Amino acid sequence: MTQKTLLDVKGLKTYFYLEGKRVAKAVDGVNFSVNSGETVALVGESGSGKSITSLSIMKLIGKPGKIEEGQILFDGKDLVNFTDKQMTQVRGREIGMIFQEPMTALNPVFTIGNQITETLIRHKKVSKAEADKKAIDLLKLVGFPRAEETMKEYPHQLSGGMRQRAMIAIAISCDPKLLIADEPTTALDVTIQAQILDIMDAMKKKFNMAVLLITHDLGVVAEYADRVMVMYGGQIVEQTTVENLFLNPKHPYTNGLLESLPSLEKEVDRLGAIKGMVPAAHEFPAGCRFSDRCPHVMDKCRAANPELVTVESGHNVRCYLYE
Amino acid sequence: MSVIEKELKIETKNDFIVEAKNLKKYFPIKGGVLKRTVGHVKAVDDITLSIIRGETLGVVGESGSGKSTLGRVILRLMEPTEGQILFENEDISRLSNRQLRPFRKDMQIVFQDPFASLNPKMNVQELIEEPLLVQTSLNKNERREKAISLLEKVGLRPDSRLKYPHEFSGGQRQRISIARALALNPKFIICDEPVSALDVSIQAQVLNLMADLQDEFNLTYLFIAHDLSVVKHISDRVAVMYLGRIAEIAPKKNLYETPLHPYTEALLSAVPSTDVLNKREKIILKGDLPSPSNPPSGCAFRTRCPKAHERCALERPELINVSEGHYVACHLYEQ
Ligand SMILES: Nc1ncnc2c1ncn2[C@@H]1O[C@H](COP(=O)(O)OP(=O)(O)OP(=O)(O)O)[C@@H](O)[C@H]1O
Ligand SMILES: Nc1ncnc2c1ncn2[C@@H]1O[C@H](COP(=O)(O)OP(=O)(O)OP(=O)(O)O)[C@@H](O)[C@H]1O
Ligand code: SF4
Numbered sequence: 001m002t003q004k005t006l007l008d009v010k011g012l013k014t015y016f017y018l019e020g021k022r023v024a025k026a027v028d029g030v031n032f033s034v035n036s037g038e039t040v041a042l043v044g045e046s047g048s049g050k051s052i053t054s055l056s057i058m059k060l061i062g063k064p065g066k067i068e069e070g071q072i073l074f075d076g077k078d079l080v081n082f083t084d085k086q087m088t089q090v091r092g093r094e095i096g097m098i099f100q101e102p103m104t105a106l107n108p109v110f111t112i113g114n115q116i117t118e119t120l121i122r123h124k125k126v127s128k129a130e131a132d133k134k135a136i137d138l139l140k141l142v143g144f145p146r147a148e149e150t151m152k153e154y155p156h157q158l159s160g161g162m163r164q165r166a167m168i169a170i171a172i173s174c175d176p177k178l179l180i181a182d183e184p185t186t187a188l189d190v191t192i193q194a195q196i197l198d199i200m201d202a203m204k205k206k207f208n209m210a211v212l213l214i215t216h217d218l219g220v221v222a223e224y225a226d227r228v229m230v231m232y233g234g235q236i237v238e239q240t241t242v243e244n245l246f247l248n249p250k251h252p253y254t255n256g257l258l259e260s261l262p263s264l265e266k267e268v269d270r271l272g273a274i275k276g277m278v279p280a281a282h283e284f285p286a287g288c289r290f291s292d293r294c295p296h297v298m299d300k301c302r303a304a305n306p307e308l309v310t311v312e313s314g315h316n317v318r319c320y321l322y323e
Numbered sequence: 324m325s326v327i328e329k330e331l332k333i334e335t336k337n338d339f340i341v342e343a344k345n346l347k348k349y350f351p352i353k354g355g356v357l358k359r360t361v362g363h364v365k366a367v368d369d370i371t372l373s374i375i376r377g378e379t380l381g382v383v384g385e386s387g388s389g390k391s392t393l394g395r396v397i398l399r400l401m402e403p404t405e406g407q408i409l410f411e412n413e414d415i416s417r418l419s420n421r422q423l424r425p426f427r428k429d430m431q432i433v434f435q436d437p438f439a440s441l442n443p444k445m446n447v448q449e450l451i452e453e454p455l456l457v458q459t460s461l462n463k464n465e466r467r468e469k470a471i472s473l474l475e476k477v478g479l480r481p482d483s484r485l486k487y488p489h490e491f492s493g494g495q496r497q498r499i500s501i502a503r504a505l506a507l508n509p510k511f512i513i514c515d516e517p518v519s520a521l522d523v524s525i526q527a528q529v530l531n532l533m534a535d536l537q538d539e540f541n542l543t544y545l546f547i548a549h550d551l552s553v554v555k556h557i558s559d560r561v562a563v564m565y566l567g568r569i570a571e572i573a574p575k576k577n578l579y580e581t582p583l584h585p586y587t588e589a590l591l592s593a594v595p596s597t598d599v600l601n602k603r604e605k606i607i608l609k610g611d612l613p614s615p616s617n618p619p620s621g622c623a624f625r626t627r628c629p630k631a632h633e634r635c636a637l638e639r640p641e642l643i644n645v646s647e648g649h650y651v652a653c654h655l656y657e658q
């Protein structure tokens with residue numbers, strides 16, 4: 001497996017300008033990289049900035065939002081400077097994307113076959129016959145045994161799990177170097193989720209594809225990712241390997257999340273809930289963004305936001321307890 | 324109630340608060356220009372189960388397996404197609420709305436989406452008062468007192484009384500729904516995916532609250548969810564549904580430690596685990612959930628079952644008792 005840095009996000013800030021001069025700092029200084037052949041997970045609760053991070057990479061941020069600062073180096077080129085036209089060559093071709101709600105991403109008036117072949121013809125300049133053949137292969141690959149018939153079906157004729165698999169087929173049709181999967185299985189049942197994540201994992205290995213996996217499910221992170229970033233309030237608060245995160249979690253928020261989680265393995269009388277709730281992106285507390293929910297809060301936590309610091313090789317934490 | 328006390332209670336199992344007997348709910352499928360009935364969705368297809376006073380019975384199963392329909396039929400929010408529902412030994416399955424009124428205050432429901440289930444035009448005070456107005460003779464002051472005490476019980480500030488649902492977060496709205504459900508001091512609450520839409524840290528708060536309230540008011544819960552870890556945490560017994568039927572029902576410990584039905588095994592194996600040192604072997608099921616309007620012959624699970632054999636296509640397995648309180652519907656366990 002090559003360990004080449006494919007995506008390198010540096011100092012990314014994406015802000016939304018709301019009424020009354022309020023600014024929602026949805027993504028506020030995010031740094032991370034993804035190597036080819038690697039699955040990196042972005043995990044965090046609702047509103048922490050996961051989707052906006054991925055949409056920023058695809059340059060799909062519309063008004064009132066704006067990429068404020070930072071670099072998105074993909075294969076060495078900075079996507080922030082790319083024109084819309086240049087981006088259409090990247091999206092769907094070099095970077096594939098699976099969205100949270102497949103029904104909004106699939107076009108209801110075209111057959112599944114149409115939607116795959118159209119992508120292939122546009123990006124790969126292949127003939128209709130070649131595209132058809134490749135589309136059938138792709139559908140078989142993602143678990144449609146009757147692929148020839150599925151080609152002729154419309155999105156509404158498929159179940160949620162089938163649509164999500166069709167989305168994967170489209171997303172990987174042009175052999176992208178990077179696949180961004182935003183909550184690819186959140187709406188699905190566990191048995192179907194296992195099916196889909198397994199297919200994604202097999203694709204990744206087969207094509208040495210890099211995957212940015214966005215999820216709020218720590219179990220999914222533990223099973224499918226190599227490295228992980230925990231996001232809170234638009235920033236990364238902990239960043240390390242998957243093993244480290246679960247065996248040696250450091251940030252109070254990560255610990256809180258792990259204790260909140262009921263699990264099949266352990267039996268507890270009460271769950272260790274984190275008090276309070278996730279702050280909105282336009283009203284973060286002063287200082288550490290977790291300070292009003294943190295059981296270890298100190299005076300300095302309320303004064304200034306801690307930096308993300310390396311506490312061990314390959315383990316970064318944003319918390320004064322580790323400075 | 325401690326875990327031990329609860330287990331004892333299950334063993335003495337005679338005090339049933341709710342019993343469903345051969346319950347069926349079929350939805351007609353209309354087709355053609357004449358809108359004739361061309362078939363049925365068998366959402367609940369011959370379910371028999373009993374709920375013990377004070378317990379939490381968890382119900383899990385894939386989307387479309389009939390969990391919500393089962394809950395709604397038990398509460399008589401929908402008419403059963405066939406079968407009986409007993410509430411405290413009284414048959415309520417054929418009672419008119421008027422006859423049901425005295426039972427209504429004892430049975431409540433909390434839904435998944437607190438936003439859709441709370442009238443956006445009512446403030447919190449009005450939302451909580453609504454059931455009190457219909458069902459009690461409390462005066463204005465008493466109702467106000469009651470609302471304040473309920474808000475405190477569910478961990479909301481009394482001054483949130485005059486706010487509207489949109490001013491609250493998802494977790495807070497779920498607390499409002501719970502306060503509303505508690506207003507009439509019910510005995511039995513159906514919780515239909517009450518934490519599915521919430522973030523884990525908020526989900527934990529609401530689950531803890533529900534456990535506290537159960538102890539304080541000796542509530543019985545039917546807890547519907549698709550998250551097997553959540554169900555394991557909150558339940559005493561668990562029923563697994565597949566296409567309108569119960570595949571397996573057992574005390575929690577048995578179900579999670581020694582699952583018998585191949586579907587239960589697959590479900591449990593598919594739950595992603597945070598235990599990075601001991602990875603579970605996954606059973607990856609092939610294919611999708613069949614349509615409930617046209618279920619497979621014999622055992623409904625046979626099209627995806629890794630252990631299906633000839634008999635499974637021919638005969639429908641009935642629930643059989645395998646050990647104390649543990650029932651399974653699968654030909655592998657028949658003598
Ligand atoms: N169009 C918008 N206008 C204003 N604020 C926005 C907009 N889109 C997102 N935000 C804000 O940006 C923040 C991050 O949103 P984002 O969608 O990235 O969250 P997320 O981590 O993906 O959450 P979820 O788990 O719910 O998908 C949120 O606080 C959200 O309110
Ligand atoms: N009012 C209705 N009319 C017709 N069909 C219905 C109705 N309500 C439910 N159904 C059908 O009955 C079946 C069971 O639905 P139900 O909502 O009970 O499933 P569920 O297990 O609660 O699923 P989920 O996990 O998605 O909530 C489904 O096939 C559904 O489409
Ligand atoms: S910096 Fe302070 S408030 Fe923030 S997580 Fe660390 S201890 Fe808690």
Ligand SMILES: [Mg+2]
Nearest residue numbers: 050051052182
């Ligand atoms: Mg999102």
Ligand SMILES: [Mg+2]
Nearest residue numbers: 390391392515
């Ligand atoms: Mg339901």
